[in-house]
Amino acid sequence: MTDPRAQAASSAVRARRRRFSRQERLAYLILLPALGTVFVIVTIPFVLVLIQSFSADDGTLIGLRNYSRALGNPLLYEAIRATGVYTLIVLPIEFLLGLTFALLVHRTIKRTGIRAAIYVLAILPLVVPPVAIGVVARLIYAPSYGVLNVILERIGVIHQEIDFLGDPTLAMLSVASVDVWQWTPFVYLVLFSGLQTVPRESVEAAQIDGVTWWTQFIYIDLFYLRPLFLLLLFFRLADVLRVFDHVFILTGGGPGTATQLLSLYMYRVEFKFFDLGQAAALAVVVLVSLSLLYTLITRFLPLERE
Amino acid sequence: MRRRGRSPAGVLRIAVATAGIAVAGVLYGFPLYWLAVTSLKGKGELFASTVHLVPHDPTLAAYSSVLIDRGFWVLLKNSVIVCFSTVVITLVVGLIITYPITRLQVPVRLRVNVLTWALSLRFLPPIAVVIPYFAIVRTLQLYDQPIALIGIYSLFNLPFAIWMLKGFLAEIPIEIEDAALVDGANRWTAFWLVLLPLAAPGVLAAAIIVFTFAWSEFLFALILTATPNSQTFPVGVQGLVTQFEIIWNDMAASGVIAMSIPLILMVIGRRYIVAGLTFGVIREK
Numbered sequence: 001m002t003d004p005r006a007q008a009a010s011s012a013v014r015a016r017r018r019r020f021s022r023q024e025r026l027a028y029l030i031l032l033p034a035l036g037t038v039f040v041i042v043t044i045p046f047v048l049v050l051i052q053s054f055s056a057d058d059g060t061l062i063g064l065r066n067y068s069r070a071l072g073n074p075l076l077y078e079a080i081r082a083t084g085v086y087t088l089i090v091l092p093i094e095f096l097l098g099l100t101f102a103l104l105v106h107r108t109i110k111r112t113g114i115r116a117a118i119y120v121l122a123i124l125p126l127v128v129p130p131v132a133i134g135v136v137a138r139l140i141y142a143p144s145y146g147v148l149n150v151i152l153e154r155i156g157v158i159h160q161e162i163d164f165l166g167d168p169t170l171a172m173l174s175v176a177s178v179d180v181w182q183w184t185p186f187v188y189l190v191l192f193s194g195l196q197t198v199p200r201e202s203v204e205a206a207q208i209d210g211v212t213w214w215t216q217f218i219y220i221d222l223f224y225l226r227p228l229f230l231l232l233l234f235f236r237l238a239d240v241l242r243v244f245d246h247v248f249i250l251t252g253g254g255p256g257t258a259t260q261l262l263s264l265y266m267y268r269v270e271f272k273f274f275d276l277g278q279a280a281a282l283a284v285v286v287l288v289s290l291s292l293l294y295t296l297i298t299r300f301l302p303l304e305r306e
Numbered sequence: 307m308r309r310r311g312r313s314p315a316g317v318l319r320i321a322v323a324t325a326g327i328a329v330a331g332v333l334y335g336f337p338l339y340w341l342a343v344t345s346l347k348g349k350g351e352l353f354a355s356t357v358h359l360v361p362h363d364p365t366l367a368a369y370s371s372v373l374i375d376r377g378f379w380v381l382l383k384n385s386v387i388v389c390f391s392t393v394v395i396t397l398v399v400g401l402i403i404t405y406p407i408t409r410l411q412v413p414v415r416l417r418v419n420v421l422t423w424a425l426s427l428r429f430l431p432p433i434a435v436v437i438p439y440f441a442i443v444r445t446l447q448l449y450d451q452p453i454a455l456i457g458i459y460s461l462f463n464l465p466f467a468i469w470m471l472k473g474f475l476a477e478i479p480i481e482i483e484d485a486a487l488v489d490g491a492n493r494w495t496a497f498w499l500v501l502l503p504l505a506a507p508g509v510l511a512a513a514i515i516v517f518t519f520a521w522s523e524f525l526f527a528l529i530l531t532a533t534p535n536s537q538t539f540p541v542g543v544q545g546l547v548t549q550f551e552i553i554w555n556d557m558a559a560s561g562v563i564a565m566s567i568p569l570i571l572m573v574i575g576r577r578y579i580v581a582g583l584t585f586g587v588i589r590e591k
Contacts, residue, residue, distance in 0.1 A: 026493070027406035027416075034402045035420070041461060042427070045438030052441060101326065108316075108323040118327075123579050125334065127568040129522035131540040135561035136337045138547060139344055145554055147340050150357045181333070189580050213315075235584065238429045245524040245540075249547050263433040263525075270437050271529065283437040287430070294429050298422060 046287070053280035066277035070269075070285065073278070078257050079265035082172070086261060087240045089176040090183075094236070095229075097180070098187025103217065106195040122185035130182070134249025137178045141165055141250070168258035171251050175259045178246045183239070187232055194228040195221060234297055241290075262286070341565075344558035345369070352554055368559035372546075378560065380534045381542040388455050388538060389520040393513045395460040400467030400512070405497065408475040409483065421472065424465040432462070432525050443530055450532045458526050463516045470515070470578065474508025475501070514575030518568040539564055 056062045070076065109115055140148050141164040152158045164170045198221055206216050244263040247253065253260035253268070260268070266286070270279035346364035373379045403424075407417040439458060448454040478501060486496040502509070524540040531537045543560045546553065572579060 023410040024412055027410040027412045030402060030406045031416075031420070034399060038399070038461065038464065041457070045435070045442045048441050048445075049438035052438075101330070104319075104323045104326055108319050120573065120576050121334075123572060123576055124569055126579065126583065127518045127522070127572045129524070129540055129564050129568065131522070131524045131543050132561040132564040135543060135547060135557055135564075136341050138552075139340055139554065139558060140337060142552075145357075145552075147357065147359075150359075181337075186580075186583065190584060193580065231584065238431075241431045242433075244433060248524075249544060252548070263431060266433045266437070267525075270440070276441075279437050283434040286434040290429060290431070290434075291426070294426055298425070 049280045049283050052276060053284045056277060062277075066281040067285070070278045070281040075257065075260075075265060076282070079260050079262045082258070082260055083240070083262045085172060086176055086179070086243070086259075087237070089173070090179045090240065091233075091236055093176075093180050094184045094187050095232070097184045099191055101184075101188045102191040102195055103221070106192060107213075119189070122189050125182050125185050128182070130245035131249055133178055133182055134246040137174065137246060137250045141174045165251055166255055168255055171255055171258050175247050175250055178250065179240075179243065182246075183236065187236075190228055190232055191225060194225045198224045230300060341558050341561050344554055345562045347555045347558075349555070368555035369563070371553075372556050372559045372563070376542075376556070377534060378539070378542050378563075381537050381539045382563070384452060384534070384536060385521060385539040388452050388459065389517050391452075391456045392459040392463060392520040393516050395456065396463045396467045396516050397471075397509060397513060399460065400464060400471050401509075403464075404468055404471040404475055408472055409480065409497075409501070421469065424468040427462065428465045430462075435462075436526055436529050439526070440529055449530065450536050452536045454530050455523075455527060455536065455538070458530070459520045459523060463519055466519070467512050467516060470508065470512040471505075474505050474512075477508075478504050508578070511575045511578035514571045515579060518571055521564075521568055 053066050054061055054063065055066075105115065105118060109118070138146075140146055143149075143161065143163050143165065146164065148164070149158070149161050152162070162170070164174045202220050203216065206220055211219075241262065243261055244267070247259055247261060247264060248267075251259045253264040257265075266279060266282050269275050269282060343359075343361050345368050346361050346366070348363060348365045348367055351358070351362060373382070403420065406412060407420055443449050443454045482504070483496050483501055486500045487493070491499070522540065523538075524544070527538045527541045528544065531541060539560075543557070543564050546557045546560055
């Protein structure tokens with residue numbers, strides 16, 4: 001071990017290792033206080049809600065009684081059903097329309113200027129506050145003032161006002177239409193960017209082979225879009241569970257409980273019935289089932305690309 | 307640009323595309339047009355028996371009624387204060403968390419864990435979260451204080467900020483910073499004078515997105531505020547909707563105001579919004 005070159009090399013290795021570990025130490029020094037604070041702020045309320053879910057309003061522990069009340073409430077299952085119906089209306093339409101538009105623009109519009117203009121227009125609905133969209137929807141569907149009735153009457157389709165928000169089915173469709181309006185552009189944007197990543201060579205090879213428009217879509221485009229569909233599904237499912245604002249403004253969950261989605265139901269239990277124990281139990285059940293779902297789904301997501 | 311000869315099928319496709327875009331244009335344009343037209347109506351026209359589809363004697367009366375008579379300018383002020391503070395806190399904390407995982411030699415596992423954890427926050431439905439936060443905000447006597455909203459908005463916008471900033475910081479070559487360090491700068495100066503200016507466009511984009519999210523937030527604001535002391539603009543808009551007798555033009559005017567600010571900001575920050583919403587999975591040129 002007296003070879004000076006070997007010694008120099010090994011000391012260089014040691015120096016680099018020391019530098020790396022110093023960087024690592026610095027990283028933890030910066031990260032720990034920040035992450036620690038965030039972690040505490042996130043965790044404390046959950047501990048609190050866990051305690052609340054096992055206690056009566058006066059603070060005495062009552063075991064699982066809140067849970068049995070929460071899970072035994074038929075309104076919960078109505079809310080889950082409404083959320084399911086809403087999801088089943090909204091997601092297929094958004095995916096179908098978004099995909100159709102992405103393909104149309106991708107295949108027919110080649111001018112970058114027009115593509116860029118469509119891009120800007122498509123992001124606009126995404127940032128409109130849902131409360132404001134609720135207001136717009138109200139102006140369109142509301143009884144006696146809604147403009148949709150006015151237009152339908154003028155062009156002679158109907159002769160009697162339709163009560164869009166008073167009929168359970170129509171109310172659900174109205175509420176869903178707002179979601180489609182706001183989120184189809186998002187599906188379009190993601191799928192359109194996905195189509196740009198389809199390799200030119202595969203497309204050209206297929207065209208030389210003389211495949212039809214449809215075959216090219218099924219066997220080439222769809223193949224490259226598959227991971228994005230999964231990702232979109234993940235994001236949109238999470239979003240559907242968050243839906244609150246525009247439904248609250250447009251129908252408030254009515255008529256009856258026709259559009260009372262899970263989030264609106266939980267809001268009612270806590271802030272209208274002031275049943276804190278039951279609301280806490282619901283929150284715990286939702287959070288636990290979602291985190292299970294989350295750990296399951298992230299395994300299949302193409303998130304870390306390095 | 308490549309131009310092929312137009313086959314009949316190609317012409318048909320272009321016709322379909324044009325028709326599709328036209329239909330979409332009407333479906334998106336008309337509701338917004340109608341909102342604007344309604345907001346320009348005078349009180350008298352609201353109760354007229356025929357509804358005019360084009361502006362008829364437009365007036366800004368509804369806007370002054372909303373902002374001044376109803377005092378909504380206070381809510382607007384609250385919204386701006388809350389959003390600005392949220393942006394500052396979110397970005398500072400976001401940079402503190404993303405700097406070490408992108409610019410320092412750390413184990414890959416650490417980076418992936420931080421990012422996955424941040425992503426998981428995005429999937430908490432706010433209603434399940436608001437119930438625990440309602441309890442703690444009351445315990446700390448922060449109910450109806452802007453600070454409660456600022457704290458919660460900062461927390462829940464952090465995942466977006468972390469993922470966006472991570473993308474922007476990782477793109478800047480590490481050699482640039484190393485060069486500064488070799489020239490005798492310490493880590494802080496290298497960060498402040500070299501890295502941050504280079505990352506500025508990305509940081510600005512993240513700021514815009516966080517601002518618009520905070521601006522649109524409704525559920526937390528509805529639950530954690532009670533008076534104009536801390537109510538934000540969307541809460542005011544909602545108040546106009548559920549009133550016993552809806553004043554349509556005031557409601558429409560408040561909708562226009564609520565909408566205009568994010569729309570303007572988004573035209574500025576358009577390049578990164580999809581990257582932000584999909585946590586960097588889709589990068590727009």
